[in-house]
Amino acid sequence: MHDTQRPAVTISAIAAEAGVSVPTVSRVLNGRSDVSPRTRERVEALLRDHGYQRRGVRPEVVRSGLIDLVFNDLDSPWAVEIIRGVEEGANEAGASTVVSAIHRRGSPKSTRQWLDNVSARASDGAILVTTDLDSFLRAELQRLQVPAVVVDPAGVPDLDVPTIGATNWTGAVGATEHLTGIGHRRIGFVAGMPGLWCSRARLDGYRAGLDAADIPFDPELVIEGDFDYQSGFRAGCRLLELAEPASAVFAASDQMALGVYEAVRKKGLRVPEDISVVGFDDLPEARWASPPLTTVRQPLAEMGKLAARTVLRMLQGEGVESLRVELATRLVVRESTAAPRTR
Template sequence: MQEEPVDRAATLAEIAQEAGVSAPTVSKVLNGRADVAPATRERVEDLLHRYGYRRRRGNRQTSPLLELVFHELESAWAVEVIRGVENAVRDEGLSIVLSESAERHGPGQSWVDGVLARRPTGVVLVLSDLDRSLREQLARRDIPFVVLDPAGDPGQEVPAVGTTNWDGGLAATRHLLDLGHRRIGLLGGPARMMCSRARADGYRAALDMAGIPYDPRLVREGDFHHESGRLLGLELLRLPERPTAVFAGNDLQALGLYEAARELGLRIPEDLSVVGFDDLPLARWVGPPLTTVRQPLTEMAETATRLVIDLARGVRPGTLRVDLATSLVVRSSTAAPRAQPAA
């Protein structure tokens, strides 16, 4: 994938001459100093790369920093992820640099310029896509990265840690079927995100295997936030034939559904069973405690961080894609439907 380095050593002075800059500027780029213009840095980095300066791992000039990038920090599960990264970096003597790429779905050029200046050991991207050009810039500088729970399809060559979303959707829906529910709604996450799609497909597969036809009237697409859970929950619960149970795309949407049920005077689980996804700490604390699919966020973040540290050391893992298992946690928000559910 990488262009072959020219097979001879060049001095800093030669590289400086070819780049049209001073030798101290080349030295600054080598030392990862911030006070170099991005275009200059890129030109010098390219020459350093061509002349094989930065080829030997271990000799590479890196900072003891691990970059952690969130698409958005609003989400309640950010802390679970940060804790996992913190667990993994603690013994390695690395510190976490945290950033947010809120505006778009992935971080942009100004973020990459900052990373190149900082020369971190590696990058963990949470639910963020790096476009191809940015990805290549990191690769050219030997900065490894791993995507945690990818929102899009990162491709086979991108190291990624996820969870078994499809199995989780299947387990959640089967649990409701086993309790006797037949009219089961889905309050899913955004369809553009792979994790939402996989959960929805698991839901569909469970219905299918139970011989229950998929009914699009019982399905809504939310945005993983509390408010969409409430609004779309109200839609589902106001249907002439409302569902007796709903699989929510995540815990926050499940809590929005709780609120919708309260507004309509429906009791959980007597009038409505609810299953979430994530198992955030708050799932245990709400009333009634939420039955949910546990996604091991902290362990996933630890795994992603260890993977990126391995890659930084030149250790090539057997597989670049790891999915950790989900598990169903049954609490008090699910029960058998009443004999004659209200229409």
């Protein structure tokens, strides 16, 4: 509550009087460097004249109305799900979403250009979707006072910005228990790219699921993939050619699961009659697979939406409860899993 009856002056009134845009007043208030000295002087004078005050721990929120959403590349299969969620979360608050790919992976030039654009448009916040967010980018965003959140379906370890991921370990336990529950004991696992947290968490969840059913871990059944279709295809071929082949395969991504489908088909076998397959992600492709794929759903759109809300809260000076939030995954049982053939 205010302790004075004098109506508070608004940022837009200041902007109108100074003959500048609202984002410009915002830049002055936020102490940014990208305002001409003359403008800064005039805006600050008006702020003083009108007795404008930031309200204690919650400074007046001034917005350009733009949130930046950045991908390494726009060919990630998750991209559209995350874009949808961010756009919805931003839209709730009347904000719009600028989508960028920082092209040419790791190119300092394109990162620099993006940062210049973010600065020029006084972006309200940045949401980074990434598996290799570099420290330069994080430091620059901090310098520009642009709040940043990472949406991280891949689980990059040790980020020092708020990160929104999914419960990879729990999801993998559930998928494995689903397979043991319907009678499978030779369960292959196609692992994700090594070095990523999510790959480790999913592998650990697979092992925990086996333990829960008293099935000994057999390293022969674990094949390393890289999340892509081709690596799933190769892993599927190897798992089917083992002396004692797998009766089910749990792949750490939907794309790899679809590669396993193709390996099964090439062998003249069928999913799920001859071999059960479970994926991870629940991309639209999972629903459209033949048979429809049983998979662990990552709530990608919800993750995007939460990221937008978080960045907007940070903009208002609110604290973030936890640096790492994991939204719950959920097993979606479709038609790619069945009891193993009795031999």
